[in-house]
Amino acid sequence: MSFLPRPSLLAGAAFTFLTLGIHAAHADVPVTVTDKGCEPNTLTVPAGTTTFVIQNKSTRLLEWEILNGVMVVDERENIAPGFKQKLTTKLDPGTYAVTCGLIDNPKGKLIVSASAAASAPQKPSAVDLVGPVAEYKVYVMGEVDTLVAQTKVFAAAVKAGDLAKAKQLYAPTRVHYERIEPIAELFSDIDNNVDSRADDHQKKEQDPGFIGFHRIEYALFAQNTTKDMGPIADKLVADVTTLQTRLKTLAIPPGKMAGGAADLIEEVAATKSTGEEDRYSHTDLYDFQANVDGAMKIVELLRPLTLKAAPDLQAKIDGNFKTVDAILAKYKTADGGFETYDKVSDKDRLALKGPVNELAEDLSKLRGALGLN
Amino acid sequence: MPCPFGFGRPPAAPASEAPETNAGGTNRRNVLFGLGAGGGALLASLPGREAQAAPAASGLPGVGQTATAENANQRQPFYGRYQSGIVNPRPQFGLTVAFDSLATSRPDLEKLFRLLTTRIAFLTQGGTVEQIDPKFPPLDSGLLGPTVVPRNLTVTMSLGASLFDDRYGLAHSKPKHLMAMQQFPNDELESGLCGGDILLQICSDTSDVNIHALRDIVKQTSALLAVRWKMEGFLPNPNDPSTKNETARNFLGFKDGTANPPSSDAQLMHELVWVKPGNDEPGWAENGSYQAVRLIRMFVERWDRTPLQEQETIFGRAKTSGAPLGYQNETDIPDYAADPRGLKVPLTAHMRLANPRTKEAMATRILRRPFNYSRGADKAGQLDMGLLFICYQADLAKGFIAAQTRLNGEPLEEYIKPFGGGYFFAVPGVQDKDHYLGQGLIESISA
Numbered sequence: 001m002s003f004l005p006r007p008s009l010l011a012g013a014a015f016t017f018l019t020l021g022i023h024a025a026h027a028d029v030p031v032t033v034t035d036k037g038c039e040p041n042t043l044t045v046p047a048g049t050t051t052f053v054i055q056n057k058s059t060r061l062l063e064w065e066i067l068n069g070v071m072v073v074d075e076r077e078n079i080a081p082g083f084k085q086k087l088t089t090k091l092d093p094g095t096y097a098v099t100c101g102l103i104d105n106p107k108g109k110l111i112v113s114a115s116a117a118a119s120a121p122q123k124p125s126a127v128d129l130v131g132p133v134a135e136y137k138v139y140v141m142g143e144v145d146t147l148v149a150q151t152k153v154f155a156a157a158v159k160a161g162d163l164a165k166a167k168q169l170y171a172p173t174r175v176h177y178e179r180i181e182p183i184a185e186l187f188s189d190i191d192n193n194v195d196s197r198a199d200d201h202q203k204k205e206q207d208p209g210f211i212g213f214h215r216i217e218y219a220l221f222a223q224n225t226t227k228d229m230g231p232i233a234d235k236l237v238a239d240v241t242t243l244q245t246r247l248k249t250l251a252i253p254p255g256k257m258a259g260g261a262a263d264l265i266e267e268v269a270a271t272k273s274t275g276e277e278d279r280y281s282h283t284d285l286y287d288f289q290a291n292v293d294g295a296m297k298i299v300e301l302l303r304p305l306t307l308k309a310a311p312d313l314q315a316k317i318d319g320n321f322k323t324v325d326a327i328l329a330k331y332k333t334a335d336g337g338f339e340t341y342d343k344v345s346d347k348d349r350l351a352l353k354g355p356v357n358e359l360a361e362d363l364s365k366l367r368g369a370l371g372l373n
Numbered sequence: 374m375p376c377p378f379g380f381g382r383p384p385a386a387p388a389s390e391a392p393e394t395n396a397g398g399t400n401r402r403n404v405l406f407g408l409g410a411g412g413g414a415l416l417a418s419l420p421g422r423e424a425q426a427a428p429a430a431s432g433l434p435g436v437g438q439t440a441t442a443e444n445a446n447q448r449q450p451f452y453g454r455y456q457s458g459i460v461n462p463r464p465q466f467g468l469t470v471a472f473d474s475l476a477t478s479r480p481d482l483e484k485l486f487r488l489l490t491t492r493i494a495f496l497t498q499g500g501t502v503e504q505i506d507p508k509f510p511p512l513d514s515g516l517l518g519p520t521v522v523p524r525n526l527t528v529t530m531s532l533g534a535s536l537f538d539d540r541y542g543l544a545h546s547k548p549k550h551l552m553a554m555q556q557f558p559n560d561e562l563e564s565g566l567c568g569g570d571i572l573l574q575i576c577s578d579t580s581d582v583n584i585h586a587l588r589d590i591v592k593q594t595s596a597l598l599a600v601r602w603k604m605e606g607f608l609p610n611p612n613d614p615s616t617k618n619e620t621a622r623n624f625l626g627f628k629d630g631t632a633n634p635p636s637s638d639a640q641l642m643h644e645l646v647w648v649k650p651g652n653d654e655p656g657w658a659e660n661g662s663y664q665a666v667r668l669i670r671m672f673v674e675r676w677d678r679t680p681l682q683e684q685e686t687i688f689g690r691a692k693t694s695g696a697p698l699g700y701q702n703e704t705d706i707p708d709y710a711a712d713p714r715g716l717k718v719p720l721t722a723h724m725r726l727a728n729p730r731t732k733e734a735m736a737t738r739i740l741r742r743p744f745n746y747s748r749g750a751d752k753a754g755q756l757d758m759g760l761l762f763i764c765y766q767a768d769l770a771k772g773f774i775a776a777q778t779r780l781n782g783e784p785l786e787e788y789i790k791p792f793g794g795g796y797f798f799a800v801p802g803v804q805d806k807d808h809y810l811g812q813g814l815i816e817s818i819s820a
Contacts (some may be wrong), residue, residue: 350475354475357475358595367508368509372508
């Protein structure tokens with residue numbers, strides 16, 4: 001699946017609507033629409049999957065919709081007069097409205113009662129995902145806005161030759177990139193420019209293609225200078241600004257959001273635990289915490305849905321996040337930052353591995369549990 | 374060490390240097406061949422006949438011979454008095470992987486042991502993997518296809534001394550000789566390639582079956598085990614007609630393991646390999662075995678530039694035939710008592726130091742089960758290859774440690790460099806499906 005920027009968030013959500021599987025195993029519920037309205041006007045069905053058989057006894061082409069407030073939960077279009085059509089849909093408990101032909105006709109009432117089946121694990125509907133995805137988009141934009149603002153301050157310090165300030169700002173600035181890495185990485189050109197390591201380049205540190213945060217890190221911490229870093233700092237500001245622009249128009253697919261939590265923890269499992277990422281500054285714990293924060297944010301936004309779909313999974317994920325957070329907290333400094341990675345004891349490095357690996361395993365099941373592609 | 378060198382005895386070499394215990398002068402191999410025709414009575418009284426059943430039925434003399442096409446695609450038993458993977462014929466491919474335990478409590482460790490037991494029971498017996506909703510990660514790596522065929526897979530669990538530290542309160546149950554591997558004078562040990570709380574030895578007829586088993590276990594246990602180091606090894610193709618039934622050669626070109634005790638001799642294994650009551654070991658350790666693993670680099674470029682007579686003097690054997698120097702046949706037993714000054718087999722020869730054939734040395738022989746390894750090149754452009762040495766014994770101090778101590782300073786040291794490995798204790802076998810690996814250890818504390 002490739003993710004082209006989409007003009008609106010809802011367009012992205014509507015797209016996934018079609019991909020949710022629906023299984024029929026229930027009695028059909030008949031409803032007739034006349035020129036006056038629906039018969040019966042009130043329908044009561046158990047929660048879960050229901051098939052409505054809509055008979056159009058009116059004189060016009062019919063569009064039959066199930067509404068939750070103003071939002072269309074599901075619909076059957078183009079039912080010709082005199083014809084029957086089926087609509088199979090999955091509904092959560094609650095009271096819905098249904099349209100009954102002409103816009104002036106009174107709306108029908110659809111009562112969905114809690115059922116035994118409904119209290120069993122339930123995968124969310126596309127509508128359920130609209131809220132969390134919208135909130136996640138807000139979070140991503142907030143992070144990228146802060147990233148741009150702080151990168152400008154960081155770049156200014158580098159260009160002013162203020163070594164101490166630049167060193168101090170390096171890790172806290174990157175945090176905003178690391179939190180949204182799975183989304184930021186969708187743009188590989190920007191990611192290469194912003195976050196590549198020396199190893200990604202043939203001539204390592206000496207390679208002219210080695211730019212971005214880690215090239216400046218190398219100058220600041222390994223070479224102890226800001227010399228020649230001006231153009232690289234400018235390019236960094238330009239790149240994060242481009243990222244900001246592109247993210248504005250990106251509709252985040254729900255599957256990518258849920259998968260992003262796993263991506264962040266895979267990142268931690270594969271690189272953060274070795275001190276590979278910030279090898280010159282040893283500020284890896286900032287990135288570590290940022291990846292964890294980014295993953296926790298996603299898990300938090302999806303929590304109501306995960307609790308319905310896989311409550312045990314949610315409990316395990318919570319437990320391991322708590323363990324990781326508690327170990328990281330031991331290395332927090334008074335200024336809100338972190339100790340350097342070499343200060344982390346072998347015992348704690350090992351103690352982080354178990355919960356991080358288990359989080360990676362469990363988060364890899366999140367998409368499946370939520371029925372997302 | 375007795376160690377780097379000695380793969381096993383060829384089938385044509387009945388147990389010449391082992392104490393003769395068979396009735397009627399038949400060699401052990403024939404006794405084993407006759408198992409189905411009444412010979413079983415002899416073995417029936419010996420401990421561990423369950424675990425012996427597979428090698429016996431296939432008529433192979435033991436660990437030293439690589440399993441061949443005739444017994445390919447078979448299963449090795451998982452349940453039994455002893456763990457599989459120690460005395461059954463060594464298949465062509467083997468790897469060892471050491472883990473740090475991430476278990477945070479003794480109940481957590483029990484959970485790990487139970488989980489490993491379940492996985493190993495499945496992997497070694499095979500079966501079809503359940504296909505699940507494709508929105509989830511698949512349950513299996515799929516690299517063997519939908520059906521897991523074991524191909525003589527064994528996965529053998531052993532424990533390092535570090536597992537008996539203060540984390541799980543197991544200190545009082547530690548096998549008596551178990552300790553962190555000490556540095557011998559010629560060793561250049563890298564700490565990241567040494568030790569580990571738990572070691573798995575994974576062996577089968579194909580390297581992909583081993584990798585599949587490793588991937589499965591790593592995935593299933595990722596919350597409880599972190600990989601510390603891993604080494605993969607292999608042996609000459611046992612089905613190559615030109616070398617079939619020959620003792621396998623190591624990467625220095627010498628036959629390796631001619632004098633290995635025959636592992637199909639249950640009585641001999643009872644004496645040399647398995648921990649028994651009366652060994653002054655914790656009760657749970659009975660039917661387990663000490664395991665020494667050594668990663669030994671061989672400097673093959675330099676070796677290949679060494680005159681043949683010097684190579685042979687270093688080992689004490691003729692390179693082509695494998696015969697002890699001054700003897701005709703590979704299986705001839707050198708008479709060291711008649712050669713006290715080392716005129717035939719030098720006193721410093723690897724073979725002579727490793728096993729001086731004294732009464733005591735014969736009673737404390739180790740069972741070697743090594744594989745050759747090859748893994749790229751070093752920064753100087755020299756080939757990084759050598760031996761994944763593995764051996765088993767009932768008494769670590771009198772077995773591997775004593776033998777390696779005799780070998781300290783041997784001329785071979787110029788061409789080899791041990792850089793990793795460790796001492797472990799292979800736990801007893803799992804009785805049946807209601808039990809799990811390491812259960813005796815866990816219950817030795819909770820009881």
